[in-house]
Amino acid sequence: MAEGDRFVMWLTGPRGGLIGRGRLTGVPTQQPSSPDKYWRTDPGTRWYAPLVIDGWLENPVPRSHFTADARFAGTTTLRTLFAGNPHRLNDAQWQAFDDAFVSSRAGGEHKWTLQPGDTVLRKALHDRYGGSRQGGISKCAKSSNVLLFTDPRTGHQHGYFDAWAEDGTFHYTGDGQKGDQDFTSTGNSAIRDHVRTGLALRLFEGSRGTIRYVGEFVVDPVTPYTFSRAPETGGGELRRVIRFHLVPVGASSQPAAAPVGSDYRVADESVEPAAGQPSTPDSDLTGRNLRAHRRLQNDLAAAAAARGLAVLSPSATDPDFDLAWRGLHEELAVCEVKSLTRVNETRQLRAGIGQLLDYHDRLRGRAARVRAVLWVEREPTEARWLDLCERVGIELGWPGREDDVLG
Structure with missing residues (x-):
């Protein structure tokens, strides 16, 4: 030197x-x-x-x-x-x-410029950043990105059921339409190894024509993926699929023009937490509480549908609320569901209030009026929770009070 x-x-x-x-x-x-x-x-x-x-x-x-x-x-x-x-x-x-x-x-011809909520033609996206113009996972050769596309219109027919999970991660189905999925697929290994290889995961809603950028994600460092069962293309035999657990990076706010939600997806009440998976600090995601959570959610969704309301599940561009429904004059009610036991009541109510304040803040520009609803398993033992929720603009309800929150 x-x-x-x-x-x-x-x-x-x-x-x-x-x-x-x-x-x-x-x-x-x-x-x-x-x-x-x-x-x-x-x-x-x-x-x-x-x-x-x-x-x-x-x-x-x-x-x-x-x-x-x-x-x-x-x-x-x-x-x-x-x-x-x-x-x-x-x-x-x-x-x-x-x-x-x-x-x-100089900025570089391949510097990432899209912001969450921006729309772009898929052809133009690949012209600039590279990657295959077909399929749901596209590793780019001329930029440091892996482009991911989620689209229920085309994905469900191949057994790709992407959705927000109760733990706040977006579960994204791996590559492979027939047979068990594994990591010999370039796309699946690119997602799994993206941190080590320095690649950014970019999620888009839609798979052809005009698509919408959701934002940057990373695989969950604790549970990067799990395995599930889903049918092959065209409703074929059940096979093993990879479900990547993706965590959003930074701001993911969407513009007012972005529609909120998609048709409600009934939560599977029979699902148990996977054996051997790391424990989670969220007490609503284990055993009895997981089943109670999903039953509460499905029952409230059915009650809303029976009253003629359009019931929604979050799409990839939305925060991970449990369910929502549209009322008169394009009013949007966004709901977080919590099971309650005497042991976890305070923790669950605190978590639900915090989540709803975040959802309301991120959705208030995308509907004429946004209501925040916290739906719990039973009446809280302390009346102060009713007063607290009222002060911060949250409607607190439980089974038997459906007319109060759905009216």
Whole structure:
């Protein structure tokens, strides 16, 4: 390392990559390190290289951008970018890093520009970012994205039943229309490994023509996926399918023009929590409470439908409410359902109130009026919950009070 040498800075970690560029202002020298909060013990004398950074990138250029570059084929450069610094580059590799830095600083022709709620023609989406124009999972070769498409109009016929789950994750069905799904599929492995490979998961509602961008997601780090049963294409035999658990990243607000909900999907009251799955802090998602939750939800949905209301389940563009219904003058009621026991009552009511405040805030621009309804298994033991809900604009109800919330 010598004065005037140029360097690029690499950020380590699964979402890291090329992040900066600069030059050395002198030769490395050994200097004593003054002990401070950074060091557990006095590090003594260490090597230091004086340098200046010419510029930082707003977002790293991911590792996947370079692993697809022939200039790194057969080398260990990208596999050894961690604690052992520095790494000398040959001229071709330096040019690859320099080109990527310049392109990213300029915005890059493949820089992601869509915001949640934006609509785009699927053809135009692939023209810009790459990926297959067919199918539900599209790994892009010319950008660091995996494009996911969810569409009940076309997906249900192939056994793809994507939906929000009670734990707040979006369950997305893997690739494969016949036979058991596995990770030999490029699309399924791309979703599973996207954090390690530095790829962003971009979810869209719709599969052809004009589609709507929902937002960026990541696989749940605790339970990235589970296995379920679904029919093959055309209502064929039941087979094993992968259900990816996707967590939204950052803001996911949709514009006022985005429709809310889709036809209500009856919750399966017979489903038990999967054996061997990690426990969840949500007490409404285990055993007896899960069954009670789904029974309450289905009973309220049936009561709403019997009164002529349009009952809805959340679509991919919506927050993960349990159910909703439309009343007169396009009024929208959004409902969170909670089972109650003497042990979990306070925790459940707190959770329900917080969720409804979030749902109301995210949906209030998408309907003429939005009502927030908390539907619980029985009357709370403390009357203060009625007063609290009223103060924050939430209607609290339980079986026997259907006319109050559905009238």
